[in-house]
Amino acid sequence: MTRRETDAAHRQTPPLILVGTDFHRAGLELRGRLAYGHDEVPEALVHLLAREEVAEACLLSTCNRTEVYALPRDEEGAYQAVVEAIFHPRVPDIDRRGRLYVHWHEAAALHLFAVSSGLESMVLGEPEILGQVKQAAAIADDVGASGTVLRRLLASAVTAGRRARQETDVATGAVSFGYCVVELARNIFSHLEDCRILLIGAGEMAEQVARNLRERGARALSVANRGSERAEAFRLRFDDVTVLPLDAVPAAIAETDLVVSSIGGEEPVLEVADVRRAMARRTGRPLLAVDLGVPRNIDPKVRSLENVFLHDIDSMEALIARNLERRREEVPRVEKIIEQELGRFHGWHQSLGAEPLVADLQRRAEIIRKGEVEAALERFPPETHRHLEQLTRSLVRKLLHHPSTRLRREQQPVAHLELVRELFQLDPRDDEDQR
Amino acid sequence: MKATSHPPPAGRQLLLEFRPVQLFLSAAAVLLPLAYLLLVLLYGALFLSRHPTAERWAQPVLLATLGLHGAYLVALGFRWHQFPAATVPQALSVVALAVALVYALVERIGRERSTGVWLMALVFLFQLLASTLQRPDVPSLHHFRSALFATHVGLALMGYSAFVVAGGYGFLFLRLYRELKLGRFRLFYGRLPALEVLDGLMSGALWVGFLALTGATAAGLTFAYQTHGLRFLADANVVFTLATWLIYGVTLTLRRSGRWQGRQTAVACLAGLAAIVVSLITFNFIFQSFHGA
Numbered sequence: 159m160t161r162r163e164t165d166a167a168h169r170q171t172p173p174l175i176l177v178g179t180d181f182h183r184a185g186l187e188l189r190g191r192l193a194y195g196h197d198e199v200p201e202a203l204v205h206l207l208a209r210e211e212v213a214e215a216c217l218l219s220t221c222n223r224t225e226v227y228a229l230p231r232d233e234e235g236a237y238q239a240v241v242e243a244i245f246h247p248r249v250p251d252i253d254r255r256g257r258l259y260v261h262w263h264e265a266a267a268l269h270l271f272a273v274s275s276g277l278e279s280m281v282l283g284e285p286e287i288l289g290q291v292k293q294a295a296a297i298a299d300d301v302g303a304s305g306t307v308l309r310r311l312l313a314s315a316v317t318a319g320r321r322a323r324q325e326t327d328v329a330t331g332a333v334s335f336g337y338c339v340v341e342l343a344r345n346i347f348s349h350l351e352d353c354r355i356l357l358i359g360a361g362e363m364a365e366q367v368a369r370n371l372r373e374r375g376a377r378a379l380s381v382a383n384r385g386s387e388r389a390e391a392f393r394l395r396f397d398d399v400t401v402l403p404l405d406a407v408p409a410a411i412a413e414t415d416l417v418v419s420s421i422g423g424e425e426p427v428l429e430v431a432d433v434r435r436a437m438a439r440r441t442g443r444p445l446l447a448v449d450l451g452v453p454r455n456i457d458p459k460v461r462s463l464e465n466v467f468l469h470d471i472d473s474m475e476a477l478i479a480r481n482l483e484r485r486r487e488e489v490p491r492v493e494k495i496i497e498q499e500l501g502r503f504h505g506w507h508q509s510l511g512a513e514p515l516v517a518d519l520q521r522r523a524e525i526i527r528k529g530e531v532e533a534a535l536e537r538f539p540p541e542t543h544r545h546l547e548q549l550t551r552s553l554v555r556k557l558l559h560h561p562s563t564r565l566r567r568e569q570q571p572v573a574h575l576e577l578v579r580e581l582f583q584l585d586p587r588d589d590e591d592q593r
Numbered sequence: 594m595k596a597t598s599h600p601p602p603a604g605r606q607l608l609l610e611f612r613p614v615q616l617f618l619s620a621a622a623v624l625l626p627l628a629y630l631l632l633v634l635l636y637g638a639l640f641l642s643r644h645p646t647a648e649r650w651a652q653p654v655l656l657a658t659l660g661l662h663g664a665y666l667v668a669l670g671f672r673w674h675q676f677p678a679a680t681v682p683q684a685l686s687v688v689a690l691a692v693a694l695v696y697a698l699v700e701r702i703g704r705e706r707s708t709g710v711w712l713m714a715l716v717f718l719f720q721l722l723a724s725t726l727q728r729p730d731v732p733s734l735h736h737f738r739s740a741l742f743a744t745h746v747g748l749a750l751m752g753y754s755a756f757v758v759a760g761g762y763g764f765l766f767l768r769l770y771r772e773l774k775l776g777r778f779r780l781f782y783g784r785l786p787a788l789e790v791l792d793g794l795m796s797g798a799l800w801v802g803f804l805a806l807t808g809a810t811a812a813g814l815t816f817a818y819q820t821h822g823l824r825f826l827a828d829a830n831v832v833f834t835l836a837t838w839l840i841y842g843v844t845l846t847l848r849r850s851g852r853w854q855g856r857q858t859a860v861a862c863l864a865g866l867a868a869i870v871v872s873l874i875t876f877n878f879i880f881q882s883f884h885g886a
Contacts, residue, residue, distance in 0.1 A: 325645060331783060345773060345782060348789040442854045444788065461774070465854050473776030480778045488642075 172307050172507055173233060176259075176266035177240045178218075178225030181280050183257045192248050194219040196293065203303040206243040211235035214308040216298040217244065218273070220290050222280050227270060229308055233262075267311060267503070271496040274319030276328060282485045283328035288319040307510075311503060318499035325495065328488040331481025335363065336370035338474045339448050343371075343416050346446050346467060351375040356414040358382050358407060358428075359421030360392040363450050367418050368396055380414075382407050384421065408432035412439040418448045419455035430459040437463055450474070512565040515575055518584040519562065523554045614668055621665040622724040628658040629689075629717035636709035640784055651706065655697055662690045662720075673731045678746050681873060682726040689719035691754030692761075699794065707784050708791075712761045719757070741816040748809035753869060755802030756841075760866030762795040763859035770856055792855040795862060796848065803841045810838055830876040837872070841865055 179192065194202055199217050206215050206226070214229040226244050230236030237260060245252045252258060261269050269278070274291040276283040295312035298304040304312065323329045332341040340350070347353050355376055357364045360383040368379060380400040383389035393399045402410055407427055411417060412435075419427060428447070433456075437445065442465070449456040449470045461468040469477075527550050535543055565578070578584070632654055638647035666687060669677035677683045696712040699705060768781045769788055785791065813834075817825035825831055844861040847853035853861075 325643060327642065341783070342773070344787060345769065345785075346788045348787045348793070441851050442848075444855075464856065467773050469776055476776060477778050481783075491642075 172263070172267075172311070173230055174263050174266045174311070175228050175230050175233070175236050175240070176225060176261040176269055177228075177237060177245070178223060178259060179245075179252070179257050180223035180225070180259075180278065183259060188249065188252075188257065189221065189224070192219070192224040192245065192252070193221060194224065196297070199294070199297050200301045202244055203298060203301050206240065207303055209235075209239035209243060211239040214298075214305045215240075215303050216294055216308060216312060218291060218294040220287065223273070223278075225273070227266065227308065227311075229305070267500060268496070270311065270315045271318045271500055274315040275322040275492050275496060276319065277489065277492060277496075281333050282482065283323075283330075283488075284333075285323065285329050288316065288323070291319065292316055307507065310506060314499050314503040318496050321495045321499070322492045326488040326491045328485050328492050331484055333478050333481055333485075334366070334370075335450060335474055335478075336366035338477050339367050339416075339418055340370050340374050341477070342448065342467070342469060343446055344374075346444050347415060351377055353415040354378045354380075354413055356380045356382065356402075356407070356410055356417045358404070358417065358419035358455060359451070360388040361420060363420040364392065364418065365395070367420075367448075367450075368392075368399075372396065380410065382410070384423075408436070411436035411445070414445070415443060416446045416448070417456075418450065420450040421455055422451070423455070424453060426455055426457045428456045428460065430457045430463070433457075433460045433463055433466060437466060448474070509566040512575060515578060515584065516562045516565050519565075519578070519582055520558060522582060522584055523558055527551070527554050614672055618665065618668055618672060621661060621668070622727060625658070625662055625665060625686075626717060626721040626724050628654070628661065629693075629713060629720050632658060632713045633710055633717050636706065636713050639706050640710045651709065652700070655693070655700075655709075659690070659693055659697060662686075662693065666690060676743065676746065678750060679731050680728060682723040682728070683731070684750060685719045685726075685873075686723035687750050688754045688757060689716045689723060691750065692716050692719070692757050695754065695758050695798075703786075703790075705786055705790075707786065708762070708765060711765055712758070715757055715761050739816065741812050741819075745809050745812040745816055748805045748812065752802045752805030752809055755798045755805060756862070756865055756869060759795050759798035759802055759862040762791050762798060763862030763866075766791040766795055766855055766859040767863070770859070788855065792858070795855075795859060799841065799845060799858070799862060803838075803845055806834075806838050806841065810834060830872065833868075833872045833876070837865060837868055840868070 179189070181189065184192065194217060199219065202217055203215055206212055206217075206228070211230055211232040211234075212228045213231045216227045218225045218227070224244075226240045228236055228240055241253050241258070245258065249257075270291075272278050274288055276285070276287055279287050291312065295304065295309070295316065298312070299309060332338040343350055343353060350371070353376060355371060355378060357368060357379065358381075360381050364381065368381075371379070377398065379396060379398065380402050381389050381392050382402040382404050383392070384404050386401065386403075389401045393401050404421075404427065408429075411428065411433060414436075417428070421427060433445070433447070444465045444467060447456055447460060447466060447468045449468065452471065454470065456468060456470075458468070458470075460466055531546060531550050535546070538546060561578075565575075632651070635647045635651040635654060638644040639651055666677050669683065669686075673679065678687055692712060693716045696709060696716075700709065765781070765785055766788065769785050769791065772778055772780075772782045773788070786794075813831075814825075817831070840861065844853065844858060844865075848858050
């Protein structure tokens with residue numbers, strides 16, 4: 159058990175159950191069968207809440223995980239209810255094959271926070287999961303499946319995920335070839351939108367790169383391919399793309415800032431002489447050349463040219479490895495954020511328990527104040543009664559301010575709350591007697 | 594240049610006896626290097642990881658340090674009744690403040706904090722030298738009363754500050770260029786602004802420095818001719834300054850013509866900065882020069 163888990167064990171947690179599966183437990187085919195589309199989630203939640211064992215629930219379903227977070231009315235029956243309502247309709251024998259995991263209370267909450275922070279993702283720190291948790295929370299809210307506690311828990315998890323991405327580097331650095339090209343370009347050029355980009359090859363890799371570049375603001379895109387059919391199809395998928403014949407590539411380099419090549423063939427498409435000639439015609443602007451072809455599409459001697467940055471699959475893989483390592487180094491900082499946000503959630507949850515106690519304390523004090531004031535009134539002239547009333551109210555308010563704030567804010571163990579009740583004789587029956 | 598150490602006039606005697614100023618100067622001379630060292634640590638933490646404490650404190654500490662440094666130079670001027678550039682340590686302190694101010698502007702306008710640790714390291718070095726080498730007696734330079742001389746000193750300090758900034762950005766440019774060129778993604782990759790941005794900052798600082806040094810050289814030569822005749826041409830420091838001016842001029846010309854690009858400019862910036870530092874030490878502490886105070 160880690161320190162985080164040990165600390166957590168001492169805290170009061172809301173009754174919470176998590177039943178789910180993810181890429182560790184289930185293969186792609188199984189995950190596909192279990193995945194719920196956005197439009198299917200509301201109905202699934204309604205089915206689940208029809209079971210009396212479950213009070214509140216949220217269904218998080220992505221391509222990598224399907225998880226149900228529920229507040230049970232009956233802890234024994236809640237697991238069975240979730241499995242029967244959510245998992246059995248898709249995969250009837252899933253629980254028998256040991257593909258599901260179940261976490262209770264604190265462990266379930268910790269898992270949710272780790273998921274929203276990207277610690278449980280297939281690619282550490284990937285950004286999409288945070289949006290997916292937000293969406294799951296919104297759907298649960300819309301269909302009335304989440305109440306005060308679950309809504310707050312989900313909001314805290316989203317806060318933890320957002321903070322993890324803002325305050326640490328757990329989500330920074332490219333971990334895909336497409337985004338690596340963007341990252342390299344951003345390290346060289348001040349504005350990606352002003353870069354003139356040439357893609358050699360119109361296959362899947364070129365598409366992935368083009369999509370990443372366009373998403374980050376790149377505009378001027380040209381594509382050159384051996385067969386014009388594929389290049390035309392590429393042009394149809396992306397707006398404003400210029401199609402060039404392959405033999406026009408050497409001449410086009412002079413007008414290009416970023417060239418990405420991923421085309422088949424034994425001979426290089428770009429020779430060092432082509433690039434040297436092109437660089438002589440450029441006015442000091444650097445050229446980024448990314449060769450994703452196997453065998454190489456660009457002559458490696460290009461690397462020796464001044465102001466030319468050539469990268470191939472090996473250097474891209476090195477970059478991805480370095481970025482993943484940097485992300486892994488950030489995990490302890492993310493865990494600290496999770497601990498803080500979970501602590502805040504617990505504080506809030508504890509304050510729910512403290513609220514009736516504070517109300518009792520204030521009611522009791524008011525009864526005493528009223529009794530004393532009424533007994534003393536006849537000893538004071540009538541014109542002072544209003545001041546007496548104000549004075550005693552203010553006194554009681556000030557005396558109770560600090561204890562009330564502490565009771566609401568701090569995570570008080572149940573024994574402390576009981577002690578306060580005993581010290582101030584806050585048995586509800588006494589109040590009734592006083593009244 | 595005639596420099597005399599003389600007893601202060603009666604009015605200034607009062608100021609000398611105004612102990613709080615003296616106390617402040619002594620305290621600030623110790624505090625300033627420490628404050629810049631703290632800034633190096635804070636910006637270092639920001640560079641390596643977006644540490645929340647550094648995020649919160651870097652800018653307030655920078656502003657407070659700039660305020661303290663400004664007050665220190667004002668008090669120095671007040672104490673010696675002249676612009677605080679009569680000695681090399683004083684001039685170094687002025688350059689340190691100018692570089693820190695340039696960085697503060699870059700940070701404010703460009704919202705860019707990753708270069709802070711490197712520029713603050715330079716500022717720390719300059720202020721440490723200034724505080725360590727300061728002397729209890731400061732010559733009274735009556736030349737400061739001449740507008741031509743004041744222009745010469747002001748523009749020279751501005752020029753040298755700009756060259757320090759250009760050298761700092763040049764160093765960062767070379768490091769990032771190397772990592773990108775070799776595909777060895779280590780300390781600088783992903784943590785600095787783009788190469789083009791560093792190139793722009795470097796060349797901007799270079800132009801400001803060159804123009805200021807041109808003005809300073811013209812004003813200085815005119816002033817020296819008026820006061821020393823042609824004798825000043827034999828001064829090693831003058832010869833070296835003219836050579837420095839020429840090197841920066843050639844660098845900018847080659848850059849404009851397209852024959853030199855970012856890397857060569859960065860190397861020239863670093864070489865220029867090294868030459869300036871070496872000349873400052875050589876001509877002011879080792880050899881006697883008519884520039885030496």
